[in-house]
Amino acid sequence: MTGAQPLPGTAPLVLSADHELRPRPEPSPGCTPCAYRFRCLALDDDDTECGAESEPGTDPVRAQTWPFEHLRAHPEHTGFAEIVERPWVMWRGTRA
Numbered sequence: 001m002t003g004a005q006p007l008p009g010t011a012p013l014v015l016s017a018d019h020e021l022r023p024r025p026e027p028s029p030g031c032t033p034c035a036y037r038f039r040c041l042a043l044d045d046d047d048t049e050c051g052a053e054s055e056p057g058t059d060p061v062r063a064q065t066w067p068f069e070h071l072r073a074h075p076e077h078t079g080f081a082e083i084v085e086r087p088w089v090m091w092r093g094t095r096a
Contacts, residue, residue: 024087035085036063042077
């Protein structure tokens with residue numbers, strides 16, 4: 001491969017002979033940064049998911065503070081999912 005190298009754990013997915021899907025390198029023009037947030041997975045009394053979510057942010061460590069804040073308000077809510085939004089781009093002409 002030529003050009004930008006994939007992030008660890010995000011190997012490019014080749015879709016055709018002349019295009020390759022890759023994580024978009026940051027910073028690049030028009031590229032939004034990765035966004036991190038958490039969602040509560042706890043079930044409420046009616047067996048529906050709480051679904052409360054933190055606000056998205058660009059600092060993954062800061063995003064991890066929200067589950068603790070939510071837990072203080074809801075001590076029985078102990079399950080969470082991390083949601084990561086990573087921009088990807090279709091690269092053309094990268095195959096040899």
